[in-house]
Amino acid sequence: MRHLLLTTMIAALPITATAQELSDERVKELALEAIMENPQIIMEAVALLDAQREAAQAAQAEQILSQQRDFLENDPNAPSVGPADASAVVVEFFDYNCPYCKRTAVDIKALMAADDDVRVVYREWPILGEGSVAAARAALAAREQGKYEEMHNALMELRGRAEEASIMAAARNIGLDIDKLTADMESEAVTAHIVTSRQIADGLGITGTPAFIVGNVVAPGAVPLDELQRLVGQVREDG
Template sequence: MRKLLAAALISLLPFGATAQTLSEDEIKELALEAILENPQIIMEAIAILEGQRNEAQAAAQAEVLLRQRDFLENDPNAPFVGNAEGSTVVVEFFDYNCPYCKRAAGDVKALLEADEDVRVVYREWPILGEGSVFAARAALAARAQDKYEEMHWGLMEMRGRAEEASVLVLARSVGLDMDRLVADMQGEEVNDHIANSLQLAQSLGFTGTPAFVIGDALVPGAVPLSDLQGYIADARAKE
């Protein structure tokens, strides 16, 4: 913005005058005159600043991804579905009460059915209220009884909001030991997973769910199956 404004100010300087010979009030008056005569200066400056900010943010996110990639893809405290030895890893941050996550769940399921070389790592990121937190804790606790995947798909397919009562009904329907589930929901592994998901999401610049990490790509929002497959193809091309 300074360069644009400086150029406009120079064009308005009286003959023989320089910025050093003008008072502060005179410079301010010229700046205002330059903006009034060339209002596009403001829009151009905003565009430049926005571009610089986006570039800086992208660079910071890329650095975080480089540092955290192994943890994102191989955290032993993160559940996954698909091929345990899959060459391509898709990391998904989600909330069970997010309608866009529910929409994306169908595409993720279709992706797993169509591609046997994909592993989807789940980051439970409950950001939409107490019901979301309860659902995430229940799903993560179900791992101890080998029922995570059943709970996950059941919660994604649930009509209405996931709240304590509806989550417990689902847990019973999939055959979970309820006393053990309730106890395990407060375990350190559950606490650590949710805390790490929050830290990772914030450091990667995600502001909502769903959000995906596929190779070097950070993908916010629900994207169609074809886009997911495109990001996977790009990731494989760089291997």
């Protein structure tokens, strides 16, 4: 990283000698001289490196998304709500202990209430501690009792953090068999879902929750309802 920064700064300097003619020590000397004469140059070099890195990440995300979009929208190990043949699909990465995810859950419900031709795919991505992992496992395990959506909503509506006691209380409130739930929380399918979510998020450069994928767009953060609706509309326009 330091060598790349030096090279980037030197590339911007009015040097008559070629890069091959400069020793490493001379490169460092020139960089130091440039910084002393114009400290702003280091900020410009850092900005250039940041821009290059962001462009590379965006290109990588675009390639991965083009390759995995069908899987993301139709992964049989990812719970979803809405018609299977919906004209638009929203994929959400979330954590039950993320306050922004809880706020966004209200917008997701509003989106689906206003549009019966959209499907939401849930990607459990627990990144905020052991309570988050337990909550994700419990929600995914609730599929075996046909109550994923009920458990998902119950966990999103929890006051305070999702921890073992509050998770199990929520499970009892919606009528889940706790012994079965506890056993199913350790299933291979549950573990595979969480691992896959992490791998996809890493590949797409997603660094936090919530994050959405709508069509060919990766939208990080608490995307408001009107923007989600715009993205859904764009998917339909694009066919």
